[in-house]
Amino acid sequence: MRAQPEASHFIDGAYVDDPTGAAFECVYPATGEVIARLHAATPAIIERAVDSAARAQDHWAGWKPVERGRVLRRAADMIMARNRELSELETLDTGKPLQETLVADATSGAEALEFFGGIAPTINGETIPLGGGDFAYTKRVPLGVCVGIGAWNYPTQIACWKGAPALACGNAMIFKPSETTPLSALKVAEILLEAGAPAGLFNVVQGMGAVGAALVTHPGVAKVSLTGSVPTGQKVYAAAAAGMRHVTMELGGKSALIVFDDADLEDAVGGAMLGNFYSSGQVCSNGTRVFVQKGIRDEFLKRLVARTEAIRIGDPMDDGVQMGPLVSAAQHEKVLGYIAQGKAEGARCLCGGGVPRVQGFEGGFWVEPTVFAGVRDDMVIAREEIFGPVMSVLDFETEDEVIARANATEFGLAGGVFSRDLARAHRVVDRLEAGTLWINSYNLAPVEMPFGGSKMSGVGRENGRAAIEHYSELKSVYVGMGPVEAPY
DSSP: OOOOOOOSSEETEEEEEEESEEEEEEEEETTEEEEEEOOOOOHHHHHHHHHHHHHHHHHTTSHHHHHHHHHHHHHHHHHHHHHHHHHHHHHHHHHHHHHHHHHHTTTHHHHHHHHHHHHGGGGGOOOOEEEEEEEEEEEEESSEEEEEOOOOHHHHHHHHHHHHHHHTOOOEEEOOOOSSOOOOOOHHHHHHTTTTOTTTTTEOOOOOOHHHHHHHHHHOOEEEEEESSSHHHHHHHHHHHTTOEEEEEOOOOOOOOEOOOSSSSHHHHHHHHHHHHGGOOTTTTTOHHHHHHGGHHHHHHHHHHHHHHOOOOOOTSSSTOOOOOOOOHHHHHHHHHHHHHHHTTTEEEEEEOOOOTTTTTTOOOOOOOOOSSSOTTHHHHSSSSSSSEEEEEEEEEHHHHHHHHHOOOOOEEEEEEEEEHHHHHHHHHHHOOEEEESOOOOOOOOOTOOOOOOOEESOOOOOOOOOHHHHHEEEEEOOSSSOOOOOO
């Protein structure tokens, strides 16, 4: 099994490499097998990427917005037409089961390209009458060269979530995937070029933290958008601020999912499972603190355990498999450490908690979907982001109590409420300190809806029209129509 690309980087419309860059391997998480070997970008590669992006951006910004939109929409059509092969590559890259990647990865990237391609011609300003014939007008102008730094859980989606609004606004983008999942973004770059984007408009460079740092601090870069952990975000934010660069930070979370005793039980259990086990729990917005009102706690746990134990784990390339491995050996070790810590602190492990044996895939990074009950707010598993299939269930009695406990965290990415009482559901989400919230659903992220967090979970928004504000800036023009009056 191999997924070796033609070269490590895609710059100025072609694959390029520099074997003097640090070598690293891409591993298929289901087997531990090396499927590609790449090289991190050297300073020469980075300069080449920035130079070609700057040239392409200058050209692209002069296109009619409707022409830019057509390129993005063509790219969306191409991705949808090639969804199967792109989904298989995403599965090799991440270990996520094909059942997920076929519907949630390349397809969501295509939807982002289609959405922003459609609104590209509508990005405009306003006219402001000022009296006496004078007026002002504003226009939205591109920032220039944007850098996108991706996480390893949704490499295709993140490349498009960042690239689509950037390009729609007239910018160029240099995208650095996570070194853990380096393959999928290269295909996005290929497709954009084939769809008619100028060479250099969307470049992909590979590497570890040093490559990201070099891009973030490069004088030719105007904007940085990161998806990653809070510690990484703090470093990138500080480095970008030194050059007064625009930033979007989509960081981690420890989100609360609140289930009131009048909720539809099956829906609430399903929402909790989606918010903890999808992508093997490797989703930043996951509702990993599940607060269940005491009146339905026992029945909730009974149904949750039954449905969790029925999850089918196995070969990610089997369309019927529902859960794959974790993305890497390091993540595997980290998640198992949290499970051991939860047990040591006295939480009750109702199911999972171990490493399943998957025949033929013994070298993979497998963890059973795990449910802890009797969890207290002060336990490590209730405070720190685990990023694995580990759910913590906590009891509560009153609305005010659960809101206070849900907000008692440095994070503020997401949250959810399950209740048949919609007045209460709206009241509760208004008081939750988070940027993205769901009522009677969880983890749905349509491109039409802005996505992002508050507090330590980040700044800025991705998706929706709100993203346009983060990939462009306003230029204001005052137009004087009469004689100039001066006191001198």
